Amino acid sequence: MQIGQKKTTGQKMKKERNRGRETDRKPNISQIQKTGEHCIYAKRCGGCDYQGILYSQQLSKKQSYMRKLMEPFGKINPIIGMDDPYHYRHKVQAAFSCNKRGHIVAGVYEKHSHDIVDVEQCQIEDAQADAIIREIKNMMRSFRIRAYDEDTGYGLLRHVLVRKGYHSGQIMVVLVLVSPILPSKNNFVKALRKKFPEISTVVINVNDRKTSMVLGERNITVYGKGFIEDELCGCTFRISPTSFYQVNPQQTEKLYRKAISCAKLTGKETVIDAYCGTGTIGLIASSRAKHVIGVELNRDAIKDAISNAKRNHIHNVTFYNEDAGQFMVEMAEKGEHADVVIMDPPRTGSDEAFLSSVVRLAPNKVVYVSCGPETLARDLKYLTKHGYRMKECTPFDLFPFTKHVETVVLLSKGAKGPVDLCSARTEVERRMADSRKVKVDFSLEDMDLSEFKGKATYEQIKAYVLEKTGLKVSSLYIAQIKKKCGLDVGENFNPAKSENARQPQCTPEKEDAIMQAFRHFGII
Numbered sequence: 001m002q003i004g005q006k007k008t009t010g011q012k013m014k015k016e017r018n019r020g021r022e023t024d025r026k027p028n029i030s031q032i033q034k035t036g037e038h039c040i041y042a043k044r045c046g047g048c049d050y051q052g053i054l055y056s057q058q059l060s061k062k063q064s065y066m067r068k069l070m071e072p073f074g075k076i077n078p079i080i081g082m083d084d085p086y087h088y089r090h091k092v093q094a095a096f097s098c099n100k101r102g103h104i105v106a107g108v109y110e111k112h113s114h115d116i117v118d119v120e121q122c123q124i125e126d127a128q129a130d131a132i133i134r135e136i137k138n139m140m141r142s143f144r145i146r147a148y149d150e151d152t153g154y155g156l157l158r159h160v161l162v163r164k165g166y167h168s169g170q171i172m173v174v175l176v177l178v179s180p181i182l183p184s185k186n187n188f189v190k191a192l193r194k195k196f197p198e199i200s201t202v203v204i205n206v207n208d209r210k211t212s213m214v215l216g217e218r219n220i221t222v223y224g225k226g227f228i229e230d231e232l233c234g235c236t237f238r239i240s241p242t243s244f245y246q247v248n249p250q251q252t253e254k255l256y257r258k259a260i261s262c263a264k265l266t267g268k269e270t271v272i273d274a275y276c277g278t279g280t281i282g283l284i285a286s287s288r289a290k291h292v293i294g295v296e297l298n299r300d301a302i303k304d305a306i307s308n309a310k311r312n313h314i315h316n317v318t319f320y321n322e323d324a325g326q327f328m329v330e331m332a333e334k335g336e337h338a339d340v341v342i343m344d345p346p347r348t349g350s351d352e353a354f355l356s357s358v359v360r361l362a363p364n365k366v367v368y369v370s371c372g373p374e375t376l377a378r379d380l381k382y383l384t385k386h387g388y389r390m391k392e393c394t395p396f397d398l399f400p401f402t403k404h405v406e407t408v409v410l411l412s413k414g415a416k417g418p419v420d421l422c423s424a425r426t427e428v429e430r431r432m433a434d435s436r437k438v439k440v441d442f443s444l445e446d447m448d449l450s451e452f453k454g455k456a457t458y459e460q461i462k463a464y465v466l467e468k469t470g471l472k473v474s475s476l477y478i479a480q481i482k483k484k485c486g487l488d489v490g491e492n493f494n495p496a497k498s499e500n501a502r503q504p505q506c507t508p509e510k511e512d513a514i515m516q517a518f519r520h521f522g523i524i
């Protein structure tokens, strides 16, 4: 499907860049796909790591990476890929701005910068969502809506987020504005819906902060219900503007089906759905279990989970708004029982409290759904040292053209005899030391709802800042800002040998980005 970029395209792009006319480019993406050329935005956009690589080769690369990583634990199944790996993203986000020539641009931030690559059509995004964003861009002039300028702070429209239900076809448009007032909002919505009657709700999200975060805290529904619904594995789920919801619905159904079938439920089991988000996996599994307990840190996600249970008339599920690790510790201390633990943590993986409590609770099966292969391997190392065996491992390609891999692992209690809890603790400590060496790639998909109240490593803060702003910040800068806020810099941070040593000072831009991360992780 994909072959290396033709020289002619590269020459054309260079010529256009030299003319500084990127906003006038009208690429024909379907032509690019037919001829198998490389995406023309690839060099500047940087969103797809595997551009110019045949899809079958992308799958082979992911398979061999996972095989190597999982080797110590057992064999893995072939990766589950997509028949058609294009336009799978049902959540599309575009940043808006004006370029030097005064033209409105809408697209993604260039790698490590705040310049916007004006993307007309993207190979991996839903084509209708892209068309809606293009239409909004075209309508801006007649409605006198100015794109926000980060430098001057003038302008109104910062981002547009489009979410589309795969089965329902319902579309939610979120206009991220600096102020709650959209001029002629009713006419604007009317004109947009005239072109796209499938739009079922339009929400204004107010983000008036000088920040790189896309969404602000306030949502105002200007048309429809303020959320859309979609189906996954026979259940209906509500998707609100800030909810975590997997972006590739086709592959998500395969992933969830695999996770639930691994648990081999008979209707008699107590199942824990840890890191449950809006309750998706637990609610789908509930018809085959006696009782499902969902636990999730994000309050809005839990609200959605409760409403999803009602919407689907499910009564054997209980949701808790807590830290999953803390929740499991309390369950283990009370001597409570679970037959199956399904865990779907963010890319950073699980934590000491959670894993050691799983060992104490001793469920027969643990189903680990992971979007971070390295942290999965780290956590499997712990679980397999404490009585569990990997019985099955299936990688899924949820993000074609990127290097990301999603995995479902089934673990059962092995024949290793009872667990020595004292040595488990020591091992936890060793594992935590090891974990600092694991490189973790963060994705905004994970970050949407994560509120790691008060705790985040330097690496998590760095990854967060990079993902959100494209800025690289050092441990030194993070420590400087921590000090400025009167926070403990932590034992593991090595300051300069002498306080008087000349150290580079954090710039205001990076300080702002670090402060955003502190707020996100609940540190301040």
Ligand SMILES: C[S@@+](CC[C@H](N)C(=O)[O-])C[C@H]1O[C@@H](n2cnc3c(N)ncnc32)[C@H](O)[C@@H]1O
Pocket (backbone or CB within 6 Å): 244, 245, 246, 274, 275, 276, 277, 278, 279, 280, 281, 295, 296, 297, 298, 301, 322, 323, 324, 325, 344, 345, 346, 347, 371, 446, 449, 450, 451, 452
């Ligand atoms: C990869 S998502 C999975 C969500 C859900 N299982 C799904 O498939 O839609 C990870 C979830 O973990 C939540 N989370 C992050 N840290 C957590 C913690 N310490 N305790 C509980 N939930 C947490 C996030 O808010 C997010 O909803």
